Amino acid sequence: MDLAKRLIDEAAQAGAHAAKFQSYKAGKIASRNSPAYWDTSKEPTESQYKLFQKYDGFGEAEYKELARHCDAAGVDFLSTPFDLDAVDFLDPLMPVFKIASADITNVPLIRKCAGTGKPLIMSTGASTLPEIEFAVKTATEAGAESISLLHCVLNYPTPVEHSQLGMIRVLKRVFPECAIGYSDHVVPDKTISSLEAALLLGASILEKHFTHDKTLPGNDHYHAMDRTDLVNFNAKASLYKQMVSKEGKSLSYEAAARLHARRSIVAAREITTGEVITEDMLIAKRPAHGISPVFWDDVIGQKATVDIGEDDLLQWNMISPTSATVRS
Incomplete structure (x- = not known):
């Protein structure tokens, strides 16, 4: 006992x-x-x-x-x-x-x-x-x-x-x-x-x-x-x-990585106001402070509304649809 x-x-x-x-x-x-x-x-x-x-x-x-x-x-x-x-x-x-x-x-x-x-x-x-x-x-x-x-x-x-x-x-x-x-x-x-x-x-x-x-x-x-x-x-x-605390995933622990380690659409060369953007003008680079590359196909064919410098991150206010894009 x-x-x-x-x-x-x-x-x-x-x-x-x-x-x-x-x-x-x-x-x-x-x-x-x-x-x-x-x-x-x-x-x-x-x-x-x-x-x-x-x-x-x-x-x-x-x-x-x-x-x-x-x-x-x-x-x-x-x-x-x-x-x-x-x-x-x-x-x-x-x-x-x-x-x-x-x-x-x-x-x-x-x-x-x-x-x-x-x-x-x-x-x-x-x-x-x-x-x-x-x-x-x-x-x-x-x-x-x-x-x-x-x-x-x-x-x-x-x-x-x-x-x-x-x-x-x-x-x-x-x-x-x-x-x-x-x-x-x-x-x-x-x-x-x-x-x-x-x-x-x-x-x-x-x-x-x-x-x-x-x-x-x-x-x-x-x-x-x-x-x-x-x-x-x-x-x-x-x-x-x-x-292994629970199923699923919180992205709060990865907020910095999502913002800084993902990529944006970046100008591979200078793009002047009024130019229609083609694929060879673009490259995807870090950080993710600009337009995401998931919109790559949407950006191609748009027109620059301002002068965009080489290596600038594209923002939506820098571009607008061309008349052909609007018609489509």
């Missing part, structure tokens, strides 16, 4: 918005014949059942205590339920339910979570688009009104070349009614490039394993982020949010 609270505090201090745990009992999540699917050189336990047995000591009272600690630390408490009983005791503690990738086909669990009326976040690791569509349909029919989907690759760890972050765009296109995010298992570099890329691709929810010591044994520590990683990532995320 002390370590769990420490992890909450470190995550909160580093800028996390939520601290998410997992609520399971070995006997309800895996049969005794359940092979490992992780890197056994990092976590040597050969059975899922035996691994879960090591870490399933928390019950309802402990999760309530963690929820209180999250509240005091200023972050949301979340815990992924892995059985129906967990949904019941977690419901009053959380603002949203998270469904793990491995349970995207678990119809009774999806229905139970959706039936609470709370928003759902579903990870999509190891899933096909039809399976994801089925899960969304199941949740919607069971009462879920707000569903978010997290792209995920269910490898621990996920090699960089297997991260397939382009799937974020696919999910945004196929499920426009859902918020799209990313659950990451790539071994972090200095600023967690995988999360940076996901953010720039439009992920609005980011999830990653968190530890206080990456060298600890187990299935998660070696590919988790720590407090330093999260601080570094949040600094980059803040920078990116400033760069």
Whole structure:
């Protein structure tokens, strides 16, 4: 419990918005014949059942205590339920339910979570688009009104070349009614490039394993982020949010460039009063203080109403239509 609270505090201090745990009992999540699917050189336990047995000591009272600690630390408490009983005791503690990738086909669990009326976040690791569509349909029919989907690759760890972050765009296109995010298992570099890329691709929810010591044994520590990683990532995320603050563009920041770096129609030689202007008399030069070159064809064929010196910027009061131009 002390370590769990420490992890909450470190995550909160580093800028996390939520601290998410997992609520399971070995006997309800895996049969005794359940092979490992992780890197056994990092976590040597050969059975899922035996691994879960090591870490399933928390019950309802402990999760309530963690929820209180999250509240005091200023972050949301979340815990992924892995059985129906967990949904019941977690419901009053959380603002949203998270469904793990491995349970995207678990119809009774999806229905139970959706039936609470709370928003759902579903990870999509190891899933096909039809399976994801089925899960969304199941949740919607069971009462879920707000569903978010997290792209995920269910490898621990996920090699960089297997991260397939382009799937974020696919999910945004196929499920426009859902918020799209990313659950990451790539071994972090200095600023967690995988999360940076996901953010720039439009992920609005980011999830990653968190530890206080990456060298600890187990299935998660070696590919988790720590407090330093999260601080570094949040600094980059803040920078990116400033760069990509909104769609559209304000030209107010470029007013000087529009005025001084764009071009005007300029006399390439002296033009005397009454001369009809031809193309060889003109050149486009900076600054944009005169007639814009977008009116190039309109200026050609006009008559000079004053003497125009070489390199003078043409203004509309220097020219007037010829009789031929008026007739046309």
